[in-house]
Amino acid sequence: QVQLVQSGAEVKKPGASVKVSCKASGYTFTSYGISWVRQAPGQGLEWMGWISAYNGNTNYAQKLQGRVTMTTDTSTSTAYMELRSLRSDDTAVYYCARQKLRFLEIDYWGQGTLVTVSS
Amino acid sequence: QSVLTQPPSVSAAPGQKVTISCSGSSSNIGNNYVSWYQQLPGTAPKLLIYENNKRPSGIPDRFSGSKSGTSATLGITGLQTGDEADYYCGTWDSSLSAGWVFGGGTKLTVL
Numbered sequence: 001q002v003q004l005v006q007s008g009a010e011v012k013k014p015g016a017s018v019k020v021s022c023k024a025s026g027y028t029f030t031s032y033g034i035s036w037v038r039q040a041p042g043q044g045l046e047w048m049g050w051i052s053a054y055n056g057n058t059n060y061a062q063k064l065q066g067r068v069t070m071t072t073d074t075s076t077s078t079a080y081m082e083l084r085s086l087r088s089d090d091t092a093v094y095y096c097a098r099q100k101l102r103f104l105e106i107d108y109w110g111q112g113t114l115v116t117v118s119s
Numbered sequence: 120q121s122v123l124t125q126p127p128s129v130s131a132a133p134g135q136k137v138t139i140s141c142s143g144s145s146s147n148i149g150n151n152y153v154s155w156y157q158q159l160p161g162t163a164p165k166l167l168i169y170e171n172n173k174r175p176s177g178i179p180d181r182f183s184g185s186k187s188g189t190s191a192t193l194g195i196t197g198l199q200t201g202d203e204a205d206y207y208c209g210t211w212d213s214s215l216s217a218g219w220v221f222g223g224g225t226k227l228t229v230l
Binding site for chain 2: 035037044045046047049050059060061062095097099102103104105106107108109110111112
């Protein structure tokens with residue numbers, strides 16, 4: 001069965017960086033892409049970007065351009081999302097999710113990683 | 120403010136039917152597939168409907184989707200208390216700031 005298992009909760013200070021991992025199993029990793037979606041406390045879903053696990057092509061949300069980097073390690077079927085220059089409004093649950101192509105549906109989600117930004 | 124517009128909340132009694140609307144534009148819903156997600160309290164979202172009206176394996180046929188022009192609708196019949204959740208529509212937006220967009224979410228209360 002498809003599984004996306006994310007790394008644990010993080011607490012960071014404003015200005016720091018965070019890197020969240022997402023280990024995939026149960027499917028051919030390079031046949032799909034990975035999207036990252038975040039959800040601030042009590043708020044809706046916000047798409048952050050998508051990366052192709054086949055060739056590493058990325059498509060980032062305009063709002064996060066320059067602060068976010070998404071990568072994959074095909075040898076371990078793991079995707080990573082790094083967010084830099086953290087601010088308090090980056091406090092959210094971050095989800096990785098499988099998405100074959102960036103314009104198609106997101107079909108499986110990780111369990112989420114809470115990132116708290118606080119001084 | 121979300122690119123896709125959903126009602127903040129809907130409610131209905133057990134056994135009844137409810138619909139949730141999702142309104143967009145020609146750059147998103149009008150020219151791309153719509154999918155719907157259910158998020159139970161404290162859990163990750165789950166895919167309910169894809170390509171406007173298809174159900175993944177394991178999703179009961181009480182859930183249905185449709186699309187017309189720049190709007191989409193999620194229908195749920197035979198409401199159960201376990202259906203209480205937040206529901207989100209999503210699609211690709213091919214405007215200048217191309218990317219995936221979600222609706223603001225709709226809280227379903229089963230009275």
